[in-house]
């Protein structure tokens with residue numbers, strides 16, 4: 001074992017790690033570099049990262065094309081708000097994403113995480129009804145075993161009993177939760193619930209194709225459509 005790095009004490013004293021009980025967690029491993037699928041530790045050991053830093057490095061660490069694009073962009077213009085302003089990278093990416101989307105989903109609203117994307121989508125659904133002059137449609141229907149993120153509104157549409165969010169039950173807005181319809185009975189229950197709550201429902205939220213965090217449960221394509 002090599003000596004402790006000079007910043008490790010700062011990490012132990014000042015960093016609050018996600019999904020971690022800091023009172024009992026073992027000391028976190030100090031990372032000094034990455035390459036491809038590998039994470040290099042301060043003592044020279046290497047890890048193979050099989051979860052791509054929670055899916056954020058799905059093309060591998062230090063991908064030359066991505067690193068070049070980041071460096072080039074940082075030199076030209078690291079960030080500018082989209083408040084009344086637009087720029088070429090945002091326009092090009094929005095167009096590429098829009099061409100992948102079905103139907104008339106032709107506009108892209110950028111956010112910085114999946115949870116915030118869900119918050120934004122939920123607010124858009126609520127605002128849609130308000131803009132139609134319809135009051136009171138601000139509840140959501142979601143499906144058991146679903147996972148939509150860690151911010152408050154996103155948590156409210158996750159599975160209410162499973163996983164880490166159940167402790168926050170009293171804090172979250174109660175939503176409607178059903179089993180994902182897998183047969184005719186399930187579909188009938190879904191339609192009955194929609195009908196019964198149509199005056200208060202803003203939208204239905206579900207993970208397209210597969211419930212990832214809920215256990216890689218694939219939806220039936222026919223039920224989805």
Ligand SMILES: Cc1ncc(COP(=O)(O)O)c(C=O)c1O
Pocket residue numbers: 113114115116118147148149150207212213
């Ligand atoms: C379907 C789905 N929605 C939302 C999220 C939340 O994304 P983030 O962790 O970027 O906030 C996740 C994360 O795994 C997800 O799988």
